[in-house]
Amino acid sequence: MIKEYPILFNKGLPLYYLIAPCLFLYIRGSLQPAHATFRLNHVLYLTISIPALVSIMPYSLADAATQQWVVDKIESNVAFAFSDNRYIVPNWHWFTFPLSGLVFTLLQFRLAVLAAKTKQFDKRTLNWIFAFTAICGVIFFGMLAINLNVLANFNDTWRILKSGKLVLFIGLALLMFSGSFFLSPGLIFGFSRIMPKGYTRAKARLSVPQNEFSETRVKLYDSALVTRVETYISQTQVFRKTGLTVSDLASLLEVPNHKLSDLFNNHYKLNFNTYINNLRVRYVKDRLEAGEWKQFTLEAIAQDAGFSSRNSFSLAFKRITGITPSNYLTALKDKAA
Numbered sequence: 001m002i003k004e005y006p007i008l009f010n011k012g013l014p015l016y017y018l019i020a021p022c023l024f025l026y027i028r029g030s031l032q033p034a035h036a037t038f039r040l041n042h043v044l045y046l047t048i049s050i051p052a053l054v055s056i057m058p059y060s061l062a063d064a065a066t067q068q069w070v071v072d073k074i075e076s077n078v079a080f081a082f083s084d085n086r087y088i089v090p091n092w093h094w095f096t097f098p099l100s101g102l103v104f105t106l107l108q109f110r111l112a113v114l115a116a117k118t119k120q121f122d123k124r125t126l127n128w129i130f131a132f133t134a135i136c137g138v139i140f141f142g143m144l145a146i147n148l149n150v151l152a153n154f155n156d157t158w159r160i161l162k163s164g165k166l167v168l169f170i171g172l173a174l175l176m177f178s179g180s181f182f183l184s185p186g187l188i189f190g191f192s193r194i195m196p197k198g199y200t201r202a203k204a205r206l207s208v209p210q211n212e213f214s215e216t217r218v219k220l221y222d223s224a225l226v227t228r229v230e231t232y233i234s235q236t237q238v239f240r241k242t243g244l245t246v247s248d249l250a251s252l253l254e255v256p257n258h259k260l261s262d263l264f265n266n267h268y269k270l271n272f273n274t275y276i277n278n279l280r281v282r283y284v285k286d287r288l289e290a291g292e293w294k295q296f297t298l299e300a301i302a303q304d305a306g307f308s309s310r311n312s313f314s315l316a317f318k319r320i321t322g323i324t325p326s327n328y329l330t331a332l333k334d335k336a337a
Contacts, residue, residue: 002071003071003072003075006064006067006068006070006071007064007067009059009067009070009071010056010059010060010089011056011060013052013055013056013089013093013097014049014052014053014056015049016052016097017048017049017052017097017100018046018048018049019101020100020101020103020104020105020136020140021045021046021048021104023104023108023136024045024104024107024108024111025042025045027108027111027112027129027132027133028108028111029256030256030259031111031112031115031121031129032111033224033225033228033254033255033256033259036254036255036256036259037254037255048100051093051096052089052093052097055089055090055093056089058086058087059087059088059089062087066087067087070085070087070088082150082151091151094147094150094151095144095147095148097143098140098141098143098144098147099140099144101136101139101140101143102137102140102141102144105133105136105137105140106137108129108133108136109130109133109137112126112129112130112133115129120223132177135176135177136177139177225255225259225263226263226267228253228255229249229253229255229260229263232252232253233249233279237283238252239276239279239280239283239305239306240280240283240304240305240306241306242303242306242307242308243308244276244306245272246260246261246264246272249272260272276306277307277316277320278320280302280305280306280307280313280316281305281316281317281320281321283305284301284302284305284313284317284325285321285328287301287305288301288328288329288332289332291336293329293332293333298325298326298329299313302325313325
């Protein structure tokens with residue numbers, strides 16, 4: 001394919017350098033909410049690809065005939081791909097790319113160790129991160145070993161790449177790498193694990209008191225994030241914004257969307273809309289009990305609380321309090337009389 005489209009030759013090199021730092025930044029953002037959104041200093045991690053960009057420039061700026069000559073030359077003699085020709089990237093890239101990957105893998109492992117010490121993350125998530133990091137290390141180390149083997153045996157390159165056991169091992173590691181994303185959907189994609197109806201953990205209920213179990217569950221979540229969310233909502237009354245979504249709140253808090261969804265679903269045991277409607281109903285009740293029904297209509301107060309319509313307000317109010325807003329207001333008036 002490269003022979004048919006020579007313009008694509010060596011264009012992947014800068015991207016290869018970005019694989020490890022991007023994985024590191026994502027894992028760090030997942031473990032540390034403060035680093036979950038883009039920061040200017042994140043660009044520094046991407047500068048690692050600059051030498052690769054410089055190295056591919058001579059070939060990229062060459063005319064089409066020259067590019068075709070280079071790929072034809074490599075096809076006829078693969079050793080040309082490791083020569084000092086000005087259109088061929090320097091051989092040191094074969095070392096620096098996997099070595100840089102190993103460095104970021106070690107930094108990623110350090111993040112996982114520090115996260116484990118805080119005891120704020122569930123064991124399943126940490127085990128996945130450790131396993132994922134180990135797979136990354138195996139892949140980058142394997143690439144380094146293959147590159148060393150190829151550079152030491154130019155004339156035997158195709159045999160090494162096609163039938164070498166190490167290449168097969170790296171292929172299996174890459175397969176495991178791809179499959180690992182489906183083993184922790186909550187961390188990577190923001191999906192929540194759903195248990196089938198009727199599923200119970202009988203052993204847990206028998207061996208652990210309910211209050212102790214609840215305390216253990218709460219510890220799985222970053223207490224700083226819980227405080228941050230509750231404080232922000234309380235101080236800004238952001239729930240009064242009509243049409244507020246979890247994405248809106250995540251953006252305001254600079255927190256990953258999937259982390260915030262997971263917090264509401266598993267820490268508060270409520271979906272986001274239910275949680276927000278609870279706050280809105282409480283806001284309406286406080287205003288009604290303060291006597292503001294004498295100055296404003298029930299619909300006006302509900303709209304100020306963030307409800308988009310009278311019907312949605314009535315349904316939410318009755319679901320939470322057990323009575324309709326009109327009956328609740330009538331009871332307040334009778335009490336005040």
